[in-house]
Amino acid sequence: MKVVWSPENASKAYIDTVKSCELYQESGVAELISAMAAGWNSKLIVETWSNGNFIPRSIGLAIAARHTSGRHVCIVPDERSRSDYTQAMSSSNTGLSSPEILVGEPEEVMSELECVDFLVVDNRRRDFARFLRLARLSSRGAVLVCKNACAKTASSACKWRGILDAGKYRVIRTAFLPVGPGLDIAHVAASGGLESGETTNKRRWIRHVDQVSGEEHVIRTT
Template sequence: MKVVWSPDNASKAYIDTVKSCELYQESGVAELISAMAAGWNSKLIVETWSNGNFTPRSIGLAIAARHTGGRHVCVVPDDRSRSDYMQAMTSVVHSVPTPEILVGEPEEVMSELEGVDFLVVDSRRRDFSRFLRLARLSNRGAVLVCKNAQVKTASSGFKWRGVLDGGKYRVVRTAFLPVGPGLDIAHVAASNGGSAPLMKKKRWIRHVDQISGEEHVIRTT
């Protein structure tokens, strides 16, 4: 299986997010992330959140999950953050469902989530790369997003292939978008996902002509 883009889902999620977040004078990050999550028909959307973050991105992901019929999970570091997040979400847009909320360290929460196909992490969190490394991604591939990526780029030598080393997942392509504080995006395929054909091993066949005595060596394809 592989990720298939749905322009219809993407446009609907984008428009709905614009309508829901019109009170926020932001850069369009929420709309873009929502369109990507819906366009890739994501079934398990996971994001990280901590105190001080805006909620429009969560609203956008909730809208995307509604369009794809998927599951939306938000990971927060502690109970205080959980309370603040719930209050922020319910006080902004009543028509958008509040996502499932998990509290804990990356090692605890990511072990409970299997088949992640859209993951958004905040580069300002010191543990953001642990979420990426521990994610149990979908066998059809996944889209990974680092928000506030300008902070990440300036403060570390972060590289997608370094985080996802181990051979389990393969980075298909990456892109940096200068939207808001920056978005660093990677499209990842499972290493056994069948997106690239297996190379057949070539063989050499030795044949001797019984009449002339000539020897022929043939390489098979």
């Protein structure tokens, strides 16, 4: 199955996230990943969270899941993080339903998730690569996002290929976006030839304006 970009979903998720997160005055990361997750019509959105992480990104992903009628799962390392996350989401006053919460190590929780098509991990966590390596991605393709990635440590296409199982997945395109602390992004497909009618030169553009700095970012996608 081919991934189809939905500008309408992306726009709606972006605007709703701006409205929901305006009090947090963050750097625009929440709005961007929300638009990406909704635009790709993601049906299983997975993120990792631990104490000290910002909550607006979770709000953005919850909004994206609402627009795609998808499933939103948050993975936390321990029960304390579960409690803190639940409290933070409840106090956000957005009216959103709390996502499913899984507690445990990557080997434990990732085995419970199948057909992941949008995955957000924290580059500051030592186990972030394990989440990526163990993820069972959708056959229609997936978008992988490493947040808190600085330009010097951002993963190149070769590094992404080193993390993922080359027998199962192939990296189509990678990009580093200097939004907030940095986003390292990879578009991945199931290994094998291109599907009938699919070409590698079809690209779309996403325009994103940082709500704090006013900087404009134009993202080219496949």
